[in-house]
Amino acid sequence: MKLRLLDGLVVLVLAAIALATLDGPPAEHIFREHFWAEFWEVLPHTGFAAVKVWSFWAVGGCTLGALLLRLEPRLGRLDAGIGGFFGLWIGAYFFANLLGPLGLWRGWSIWLGFAGMATALWRLGPPALARRAPAPGVQLALLAFLLLFPTTAALQLGSPVPPFMDVLATPASAQRIVTFGRYLPFDNDPYGYWDAASQCPGNELLYAFLALGTDTDPAVLAQSAALVPMLGLLLLGVYRLGKSIAGDRAGGMAALFLCATVLPRVVAYMHGRSVTFALVGAGLGLLLDPRRLPARTVLAALLLGTAVASHAIIGFFAMAAAAGAVGFWLLAGQGRAFVAGVGLLGAASLFAGPEVAIGLRLELPYPVLPLLQSLGIGLAVISARALARSPERDLWLGRWLRRGLALLAVVLLARHASHFEVLVIQWERLPTLYLGACAGLLAMLWLDRRPGRVQLAPVVAALLLGVGLDYVSRQWWQSFGDGKVQTAVEDFYHKIDYWLPYVLILPTASLAAWIAERVSLRIAAYAVVALLLLPWKERHEYPDPNYHQHSIAAAWGYQLELAKCGYWGATGHRRWAQSPAELALARILRAEVAAGRITLATHVVQLGPYILLYQDNVVFALYTGIAADGYVANYVFDRSIAGGRLRPAEELLPRLAERPPYVVVHEHTKNGVRLFDGMSPLPSDAFRDYDELYAADGVRLYRAKQLTPGGTVP
Numbered sequence: 001m002k003l004r005l006l007d008g009l010v011v012l013v014l015a016a017i018a019l020a021t022l023d024g025p026p027a028e029h030i031f032r033e034h035f036w037a038e039f040w041e042v043l044p045h046t047g048f049a050a051v052k053v054w055s056f057w058a059v060g061g062c063t064l065g066a067l068l069l070r071l072e073p074r075l076g077r078l079d080a081g082i083g084g085f086f087g088l089w090i091g092a093y094f095f096a097n098l099l100g101p102l103g104l105w106r107g108w109s110i111w112l113g114f115a116g117m118a119t120a121l122w123r124l125g126p127p128a129l130a131r132r133a134p135a136p137g138v139q140l141a142l143l144a145f146l147l148l149f150p151t152t153a154a155l156q157l158g159s160p161v162p163p164f165m166d167v168l169a170t171p172a173s174a175q176r177i178v179t180f181g182r183y184l185p186f187d188n189d190p191y192g193y194w195d196a197a198s199q200c201p202g203n204e205l206l207y208a209f210l211a212l213g214t215d216t217d218p219a220v221l222a223q224s225a226a227l228v229p230m231l232g233l234l235l236l237g238v239y240r241l242g243k244s245i246a247g248d249r250a251g252g253m254a255a256l257f258l259c260a261t262v263l264p265r266v267v268a269y270m271h272g273r274s275v276t277f278a279l280v281g282a283g284l285g286l287l288l289d290p291r292r293l294p295a296r297t298v299l300a301a302l303l304l305g306t307a308v309a310s311h312a313i314i315g316f317f318a319m320a321a322a323a324g325a326v327g328f329w330l331l332a333g334q335g336r337a338f339v340a341g342v343g344l345l346g347a348a349s350l351f352a353g354p355e356v357a358i359g360l361r362l363e364l365p366y367p368v369l370p371l372l373q374s375l376g377i378g379l380a381v382i383s384a385r386a387l388a389r390s391p392e393r394d395l396w397l398g399r400w401l402r403r404g405l406a407l408l409a410v411v412l413l414a415r416h417a418s419h420f421e422v423l424v425i426q427w428e429r430l431p432t433l434y435l436g437a438c439a440g441l442l443a444m445l446w447l448d449r450r451p452g453r454v455q456l457a458p459v460v461a462a463l464l465l466g467v468g469l470d471y472v473s474r475q476w477w478q479s480f481g482d483g484k485v486q487t488a489v490e491d492f493y494h495k496i497d498y499w500l501p502y503v504l505i506l507p508t509a510s511l512a513a514w515i516a517e518r519v520s521l522r523i524a525a526y527a528v529v530a531l532l533l534l535p536w537k538e539r540h541e542y543p544d545p546n547y548h549q550h551s552i553a554a555a556w557g558y559q560l561e562l563a564k565c566g567y568w569g570a571t572g573h574r575r576w577a578q579s580p581a582e583l584a585l586a587r588i589l590r591a592e593v594a595a596g597r598i599t600l601a602t603h604v605v606q607l608g609p610y611i612l613l614y615q616d617n618v619v620f621a622l623y624t625g626i627a628a629d630g631y632v633a634n635y636v637f638d639r640s641i642a643g644g645r646l647r648p649a650e651e652l653l654p655r656l657a658e659r660p661p662y663v664v665v666h667e668h669t670k671n672g673v674r675l676f677d678g679m680s681p682l683p684s685d686a687f688r689d690y691d692e693l694y695a696a697d698g699v700r701l702y703r704a705k706q707l708t709p710g711g712t713v714p
Contacts, residue, residue: 173208207222218623257508325455653682
């Protein structure tokens with residue numbers, strides 16, 4: 001399909017109709033003025049960070065991609081691009097574990113690595129690139145990006161801090177590396193709210209990599225500046241997966257149908273639970289490609305391992321789906337491919353080893369973690385070569401089993417029985433994908449009669465996996481006695497809310513591609529864009545866009561609301577999530593780091609009132625990377641913080657008796673919550689051994705007297 005002026009006019013007309021028919025809150029967000037003043041206030045910070053991060057990622061990704069294509073021309077431009085841009089993410093995860101504990105993972109070493117790649121490419125010469133138009137599916141994926149880009153860019157530029165309440169632990173961990181110049185895998189959680197199993201090291205290390213490579217401080221600015229590139233990777237990943245499942249056109253349709261999920265909205269939070277889908281799509285797409293090129297499958301294993309490191313549950317879903325696909329190779333008579341596939345999954349597991357050790361609190365000495373990752377890379381190379389040599393077969397057992405399971409999946413979707421609660425939920429929240437998947441699975445069954453047309457088995461495996469895990473999670477999470485385990489098991493069904501819609505994209509896109517093949521790709525594309533762009537579902541009801549399908553036009557409204565107004569309206573600043581006094585506190589603590597009195601080993605005791613996360617909290621860890629130990633008035637135990645460092649305020653006095661080097665007291669908040677309304681006043685001599693370094697607007701900072709330059713108290 002060659003793009004014409006008419007195509008652009010059709011999309012513009014559809015967009016105009018969508019905006020004209022949009023009403024309710026999304027329309028108000030677009031057409032009302034709101035608080036643009038604060039947007040212009042932060043724009044110099046966010047704009048400069050965007051220029052640096054986008055340029056840095058582009059230079060590194062293009063250089064690495066060109067080098068990969070020069071070394072293995074059979075990769076092709078698309079997969080070489082995946083290797084380049086995703087390869088920086090993989091590299092950040094690996095080299096941080098290798099060099100970070102030694103204090104050598106810094107801006108200069110990152111640029112030295114870039115220089116090494118550029119030198120190798122210069123010596124080898126540039127790859128040969130034939131001039132040709134992008135494939136039709138690539139054009140559709142680009143259209144999806146262009147539809148989402150303007151308001152996503154506005155949201156990025158208006159959000160120096162990601163706009164969601166529970167995502168700040170990730171940039172705080174990245175900031176710890178930037179502030180102290182070292183990465184200690186088992187001591188990189190300055191935020192302190194959650195259990196170690198909630199950490200996302202693959203994600204944290206990417207943002208630290210971007211901050212170090214671009215000299216962006218605070219690191220949260222580098223994280224928020226990566227939003228637009230991350231949206232591009234998310235679309236690239238789902239395109240690559242759709243292409244492997246049912247061809248180029250299905251890949252393009254998959255990128256469009258991603259807009260029928262909530263991922264384009266929640267990706268702005270830049271948390272592992274959303275951005276990991278970029279790795280998942282690319283990794284599964286390369287693994288399932290019928291052309292079993294070793295370079296491609298090695299890259300697939302590393303992508304899946306990094307996905308586990310970026311979000312353990314989402315990455316686990318991807319690994320389980322890959323295991324299901326590999327299991328079907330055995331049933332199809334591809335025994336050698338099955339063994340090689342198991343080896344690739346083992347390699348991905350080894351590469352994900354640091355995340356597993358962190359989550360389980362297995363404090364392994366250096367250099368065990370990078371050694372595990374290196375073993376994973378070696379096993380991936382061996383397994384990929386074995387997979388390339390394995391013969392392809394499709395025995396009757398595999399054919400009929402996948403078709404039987406596909407029919408079972410159609411029946412489950414069609415009935416959405418109440419005892420499978422996830423299906424009822426998905427039907428109510430995502431009707432387009434739900435209906436599309438029902439019809440799409442039938443279309444895939446029809447196409448499965450001809451070898452090579454579609455890959456039905458991975459889709460069925462991923463879908464049934466989601467339904468089964470959701471059922472087990474809902475039924476069994478309360479049976480565990482440990483609060484941390486309860487939270488982990490319960491979290492499975494919460495993350496299925498993201499996983500299952502992502503899987504439903506694939507049969508829906510396969511159906512759209514099949515219709516396009518028989519009618520016209522252009523007409524089919526117009527119909528899909530109209531379906532996704534027009535606000536047919538928003539009439540009179542506006543459910544939470546974090547969970548419910550909404551039109552692209554409505555998405556523009558929701559994104560512009562946050563871009564115009566900011567998210568952190570219940571804090572001291574709508575964009576920075578901290579009051580001027582709280583930001584000044586962070587600067588003083590950074591000065592103490594520069595003076596050598598605060599080190600990686602320092603923990604700052606923090607006393608504050610019990611308030612909700614999106615309200616006015618002192619979160620100096622976000623801007624300093626210094627470990628905070630929180631003591632909370634009116635403390636109520638919650639399973640979500642089991643394993644974290646939050647404690648009741650009643651335990652503060654025994655802790656003060658231990659002479660911690662620094663104490664922060666948050667006396668009253670911007671929300672009118674006062675600390676001593678929820679606890680007894682502290683004794684008058686509670687801080688007799690401390691000097692008051694700072695006091696303003698309800699925020700106080702105390703430093704122990706006679707503190708040594710190394711940050712210890714005699």
